[in-house]
Amino acid sequence: MTYGHFDDKKCEYVITRPDTPVPWINYLGCEAYFGIISNTAGGYSFYRDARLRRLTRYRYNNVPFDLGGRYIYLRDNADGSLWSPSWQPTRHEAEDYSCRHGMGYSIIGSTYRRIKAETLYFVPLGENLEIWRLKITNLRRKTVRLSVFSCIEFCLWDAQDDATNFQRNFSTGEIEVEHGVIYHKTEYRERRNHFAYFACSEKLAGYDTQREAFVGAYRSWERPAAVEKGKSFNSHAHGWAPIGSHHVRLTLQPGETREITFLLGYHENPHDRKFVPPGSQTINKESVRPTIARYLQSAEVNNAFETLGQYWHRLLSLFQAITPDKHTNRMVNIWNAYQCMATFNMSRSASFYESGIGRGLGFRDSNQDLLGFVHMIPERARERILDLAATQLDTGGAYHQYQPLTKRGNNDIGGNFNDDPLWLILGVAAYLKETGDWGILDEPVPYDNLAGSEHPLYEHLERSLQYTLDRLGPHALPLIGRADWNDCLNLNCFSDTPGQSFQTTTNKEGKVAESVFIGGMFVLAATELAAIATRHGRRESARKYTAAAATMRATVSTHGWDGEWFLRAYDDYGRKIGSKECTEGKIFIEPQGFCILSGIGLDDGRAETALDSVQRMLATPHGIMLQQPAYSQYYLHLGEISSYPPGYKENAGIFCHNNPWVIIAETLVGNGDRAFDYYLRINPSARSKIIERHRCEPYVYAQMIAGKDAPTHGEAKNSWLTGTAAWNYVAITQWILGIRPTYDGLMVAPVVPTAWKGFNVTRMWQGVQYEISVARRGKGNTVRLVVDGRQIEGNVIPKPAAGIHRVSVKATLE
Ligand code: GLC
Ligand code: GLC
Numbered sequence: 001m002t003y004g005h006f007d008d009k010k011c012e013y014v015i016t017r018p019d020t021p022v023p024w025i026n027y028l029g030c031e032a033y034f035g036i037i038s039n040t041a042g043g044y045s046f047y048r049d050a051r052l053r054r055l056t057r058y059r060y061n062n063v064p065f066d067l068g069g070r071y072i073y074l075r076d077n078a079d080g081s082l083w084s085p086s087w088q089p090t091r092h093e094a095e096d097y098s099c100r101h102g103m104g105y106s107i108i109g110s111t112y113r114r115i116k117a118e119t120l121y122f123v124p125l126g127e128n129l130e131i132w133r134l135k136i137t138n139l140r141r142k143t144v145r146l147s148v149f150s151c152i153e154f155c156l157w158d159a160q161d162d163a164t165n166f167q168r169n170f171s172t173g174e175i176e177v178e179h180g181v182i183y184h185k186t187e188y189r190e191r192r193n194h195f196a197y198f199a200c201s202e203k204l205a206g207y208d209t210q211r212e213a214f215v216g217a218y219r220s221w222e223r224p225a226a227v228e229k230g231k232s233f234n235s236h237a238h239g240w241a242p243i244g245s246h247h248v249r250l251t252l253q254p255g256e257t258r259e260i261t262f263l264l265g266y267h268e269n270p271h272d273r274k275f276v277p278p279g280s281q282t283i284n285k286e287s288v289r290p291t292i293a294r295y296l297q298s299a300e301v302n303n304a305f306e307t308l309g310q311y312w313h314r315l316l317s318l319f320q321a322i323t324p325d326k327h328t329n330r331m332v333n334i335w336n337a338y339q340c341m342a343t344f345n346m347s348r349s350a351s352f353y354e355s356g357i358g359r360g361l362g363f364r365d366s367n368q369d370l371l372g373f374v375h376m377i378p379e380r381a382r383e384r385i386l387d388l389a390a391t392q393l394d395t396g397g398a399y400h401q402y403q404p405l406t407k408r409g410n411n412d413i414g415g416n417f418n419d420d421p422l423w424l425i426l427g428v429a430a431y432l433k434e435t436g437d438w439g440i441l442d443e444p445v446p447y448d449n450l451a452g453s454e455h456p457l458y459e460h461l462e463r464s465l466q467y468t469l470d471r472l473g474p475h476a477l478p479l480i481g482r483a484d485w486n487d488c489l490n491l492n493c494f495s496d497t498p499g500q501s502f503q504t505t506t507n508k509e510g511k512v513a514e515s516v517f518i519g520g521m522f523v524l525a526a527t528e529l530a531a532i533a534t535r536h537g538r539r540e541s542a543r544k545y546t547a548a549a550a551t552m553r554a555t556v557s558t559h560g561w562d563g564e565w566f567l568r569a570y571d572d573y574g575r576k577i578g579s580k581e582c583t584e585g586k587i588f589i590e591p592q593g594f595c596i597l598s599g600i601g602l603d604d605g606r607a608e609t610a611l612d613s614v615q616r617m618l619a620t621p622h623g624i625m626l627q628q629p630a631y632s633q634y635y636l637h638l639g640e641i642s643s644y645p646p647g648y649k650e651n652a653g654i655f656c657h658n659n660p661w662v663i664i665a666e667t668l669v670g671n672g673d674r675a676f677d678y679y680l681r682i683n684p685s686a687r688s689k690i691i692e693r694h695r696c697e698p699y700v701y702a703q704m705i706a707g708k709d710a711p712t713h714g715e716a717k718n719s720w721l722t723g724t725a726a727w728n729y730v731a732i733t734q735w736i737l738g739i740r741p742t743y744d745g746l747m748v749a750p751v752v753p754t755a756w757k758g759f760n761v762t763r764m765w766q767g768v769q770y771e772i773s774v775a776r777r778g779k780g781n782t783v784r785l786v787v788d789g790r791q792i793e794g795n796v797i798p799k800p801a802a803g804i805h806r807v808s809v810k811a812t813l814e
Helices: 211-215 225-229 289-295 298-317 326-346 363-373 378-390 420-435 438-442 457-469 516-535 539-559 589-597 606-617 639-643 656-668 672-682 686-694 724-736
Strands: 004-007 012-015 025-028 033-038 043-047 054-056 071-076 095-102 105-112 115-122 129-138 144-157 175-178 181-184 194-200 206-210 242-252 257-268 319-322 702-705 716-719 739-741 745-748 758-765 768-776 783-787 790-792 796-798 806-813
Touching: 025 095, 025 105, 025 326, 033 129, 054 257, 071 115, 071 129, 071 225, 115 298, 129 144, 129 242, 129 289, 129 298, 144 194, 144 225, 144 257, 175 206, 181 242, 194 242, 206 211, 211 225, 211 242, 242 257, 257 289, 257 298, 289 298, 298 319, 298 326, 319 326, 326 363, 326 378, 326 672, 326 724, 363 378, 363 420, 363 724, 378 420, 378 438, 378 457, 420 438, 420 457, 420 516, 438 457, 457 516, 457 539, 516 539, 516 589, 589 606, 589 656, 606 656, 656 672, 656 702, 656 724, 672 686, 672 724, 724 739, 739 758, 745 768
Parallel strands: 768 806
Antiparallel strands: 004 012, 012 095, 025 033, 033 043, 043 054, 054 144, 071 144, 095 105, 105 115, 115 129, 129 257, 144 242, 175 181, 181 194, 194 257, 206 242, 319 758, 702 716, 739 745, 745 796, 758 768, 783 790, 783 806
16 A cells, blocks of 8 residues: 655655555744644644744644644535545545645645645745645536635643643633734733734635634534534634634636635734733734735745745755665655754654653754754754753753753753763764864853853863763763663663653662763764864863773773673663673663774774674664563663563664664674665665555654564654654765765765665765765775866865865775
């Protein structure tokens, strides 16, 4: 069975049946105003923070799964039949249903009884609003009289409160309607200076703003009373549930097409100019009216849509590859880059699996998201780095998360995830290699956002490293704290009480349990910081960090090696985790990937040995599992990892995020065939041929694919917001294709399958366009480079002289 196909030319995925196994979603907006939209127009919108500025309401884990969204109803006024062009919520028998998810937009539509209707949804660049452009065509031979109803349900801003605090919420809802524009102003009377508006380009036959009136008591979205009747109630919400619904009557001649535009937007007023006339409770609409008027014009909508298209065209053109594999091309050139934008913007906050309430931006997550995004909009990466660093504590430690709106560290979750600070070094290193903007290291950045505590960013990096050195355990390996990358390996938690958070409960002192993973990560971070220090004129520090890396490398080699693979950790009793001595959880993926990535084992054959163990014990046709054997029961001393049934999530699921670490490790030992094979196993486009098993969107990575111990082995879950996006982008572009920015030049070091005859890449780097064509002569990975016609030594293209904007590179692999 198939649910759709890729349209690579248009950079779209075209869904051709509405009943996908789970909702297949897209993101609207990429700056401040965001929407999530499913293939049946479900989802919600928010401004900056999915929890604190939620514009529209959405009920997670609903029945059906996806209900509530940006709905349009059509009603044939001759016979009263009604339907929704996006299929939900009426679920009529649609002809030629399609949903085209594209770069920052979705177009959803269908034909019903010879009335064709489709809606384009998008957020114009630079605006805090979304546009729905509905096109209706009468394919009948007779004139048709239609009623069109729009409908959204407003969220009372704080999504958490909105979903829980009904004793208050049912009395606070307020609305204004002026010239057909519906203004949602709950809490505007008090401390909010923002409101939402919902406008329509046509003359209205009526409107509704109270949910109960529009839907009718005891009825549902499937058949709202107003739509059934063909007439709005002109209801005004006072408390209860404010909604926005417009009613437009249309007469369409045979063959005629009409366009209707709806706008949903967010607007803020200065505090002292909230009301007009002053002293009243009426929203001051002076500054929002021009925006509304502008985007209700069809020409403006077309312009804005075109501009969005050009914007994405430019972003995607920064890295384009033509390889012998279509799945690689499609993911690299379109969808993986696109997903990196979403993870950069959302971190792990808002998807169809992340409710937008629970988590802000993760410190660790955001630093990794940078890796796949930094080449696209370096200025935003810069800003993010400074924001993240400003939440760092003066101990070098980090809050695990921060809130995007306040940019403050999140006290509920706190810190002591001992890998967190090291990710800042890796994020900054990637930024420096991409941009050469060494000035960022001198930027004054506070600790914990405290004014007066500013120190240069460079010093933050030093403290990050020192944080690990200050917290070494009995084997001189890094103490793990609450958890390292694996949030669920909670070695100091010892929780036996239901409901306690595995991430914040800490019953042990934390002076014993150590992480080999952080050991590997430290080696990488210290090596990067040494390279940065050298170029930043701190040779003495550079020597210190190089020495620290060497010491840790030796420690990992002595105490972190199990004979055939790297150990995972030592628990609170000082016993090994991820060892042949264990009965369950003998081998873990993370240290194999990360220790090798940091260079450990490359000179003594351990890397190859460990990777062979991974292949033997962890690899499945659906990807590489996190550990084996799965934990069959809950272990007090291991925490959340053992709370999952075998095969899911961190308990031996295929946690896609760390597959690319192994892929990169394979390239480091020169094994392009295996690296690429692993890459394809989790490549969503390649998995579309087993979509009934995979079930999630075939155009983006999911966090997890069920491991072999699960009854649903191969089924993906938690699509979109995962570190897999950035890391796979890095793995394929920088390590398999091997086009890698370094501090001193652009490296060309492909480790591609032996069967590939070659490939081409266009890569924009520091203002220069590199046209690289790679041809294979032999079976190996040795590279010879001819740059602008001249053969050069080694595999790093030096930065060209000023004024040169195009460089042509011919590489041969021997
Ligand atoms: C989730 C978290 C990430 C963590 C991973 C493994 O993806 O967002 O921070 O590293 O799970 O537990
Ligand atoms: C849960 C998830 C894990 C995630 C963590 C973040 O434990 O299973 O994947 O990293 O929450 O706090």
